[in-house]
Amino acid sequence: MTGSTILVIDDDTIVRESIVTYLKGSGFKTLEAENGQQGLHIFRECKPDLILCDLRMPVMDGLTMLSQVRSESSDIPFIVVSGAGVMTDVVEALHLGASDFLVKPIVDLEVLEYAINRALEKAQLLIENKRYRASLEEAINSLKSSLTLLQEDQKAGRQVQMNMLPRQPLQYQDFKVGHNIIPSLYLSGDFVDYFTLNDHSFAFYLADVSGHGASSAFVTVLLKHMSISLLQDYHSNGGKVRVKPSHVLNYINRSLLKTGLGKHVTVFGGIVNTRDQTLTYSFGGHFPLPVIAEGKEVHFLEGKGLPVGLFEDAVYEDAIIDLPPQFSLTILSDGIIEVLPQKSLKEKEDYLLSVIREGADTIEALTEKLGLNDIQEAPDDIAMLILARN
The missing domain is CATH 3.60.40.10 (PPM-type phosphatase domain)
Known part of the structure; x- marks a missing residue:
């Protein structure tokens, strides 16, 4: 979903910049952070549409970052990037609410773009479903209110009839x-x-x-x-x-x-x-x-x-x-x-x-x-x- 803002968090500058360059070329807007603490600050300030985060980083690792983000927002898609040898961390990340995971090294960046688009579409669908449920609840509440008024009107009408x-x-x-x-x-x-x-x-x-x-x-x-x-x-x-x-x-x-x-x-x-x-x-x-x-x-x-x-x-x-x-x-x-x-x-x-x-x-x-x-x-x-x- 081109035009979306992606926050890329990775302590490896070469990896981070290559991902950012590719995403910009695909029409995305990007934000960068070199660790979870910096990424958390940018997340709170800029409200990106998706977070792409490495798991193993200094200062604040990806799992801590994910846990903090999920405590503040349950909707934003969060993709974790992990080395092949730390799959237990991936399982924990999925348990904490990660949307998807990718294994380093990401050889084909089209795979990354596909994962990002899929996560964004899923997040958008969830948002639309929430809006639909909210709209449905509002409609139900409105119908209940209307029914209450109608029942009151019917009672009033019944009383008029009885009086006649x-x-x-x-x-x-x-x-x-x-x-x-x-x-x-x-x-x-x-x-x-x-x-x-x-x-x-x-x-x-x-x-x-x-x-x-x-x-x-x-x-x-x-x-x-x-x-x-x-x-x-x-x-x-x-x-x-x-x-x-x-x-x-x-x-x-x-x-x-x-x-x-x-x-x-x-x-x-x-x-x-x-x-x-x-x-x-x-x-x-x-x-x-x-x-x-x-x-x-x-x-x-x-x-x-x-x-x-x-x-x-x-x-x-x-x-x-x-x-x-x-x-x-x-x-x-x-x-x-x-x-x-x-x-x-x-x-x-x-x-x-x-x-x-x-x-x-x-x-x-x-x-x-x-x-x-x-x-x-x-x-x-x-x-x-x-x-x-x-």
Whole structure:
């Protein structure tokens, strides 16, 4: 590696000068010393790229010089030159960290140049490996720091989500609404909400944002904001304007399209009117269909509608049913389909109907019956909401 600085240490002036002359002719820079003590001083002052040192010298021999250099620098290549009769010294030098050794007399100086280049290349490789390891450690530490920040952000996001969800089941006259959400990640893309509209009606919905994790959880914040805005508008008008689930879905559809986030939502939303004893509901691409149970009579609630936030010309319709004196309405996100053990969709749907028919008409009972408490890692978020009147 031409241009490198070589420190040549030898008490034989003729040998030293012949080596220096050859190395200069090969493009190297050189420094000279006639013993180890002088060489050590030059090493400390000039920081050469390689040391070529005779072993047997007065004042300070090569082994002492090598030992001292290695205590101060483990990287600099150090080639020892030894007479043929002192091979035990060569072994000791290699043990102390010499890079290579040459036997006197050096008849072919090209062999010396080859050894020097090999030692310099090896030293450069070691330096690059150290830099790479340092860079890798820095990257790992940076990733750990980023992961810690991300976990802190996730905790903060989780706390925001938890604060947005209803704090407790809604008890409205003889109606009760409860929910449970099991996220596949720390943050969930499923969301539920329910709230009172006036003295004779309340609203509820279950939403499933496409995907899951932080980006989907962000959309749940938007949904909560939209529902609050609509509720404020409703109350600012004195509650005179009749709220329809289809109008809410149209509003959310337009709002999501304007954000340009590329996220869509499947939604089932409804409004219970206790004066008329009716449920008005609307579908926004929701699947599986909600299950309504009246005693042993259990069936899926019919309806259809496009996902919300995908199509500008999407149209959402309302359906109205009379509410029986005793019933339960179970709404599940499609994550439940992923964890049911049955093979076909038809078998999974029949199983859901049978579980509800057997009396799993509360959040606690349904969660236990479906084995959701034992799930370690769900492939998708699972949300459930149950509206019941007993």
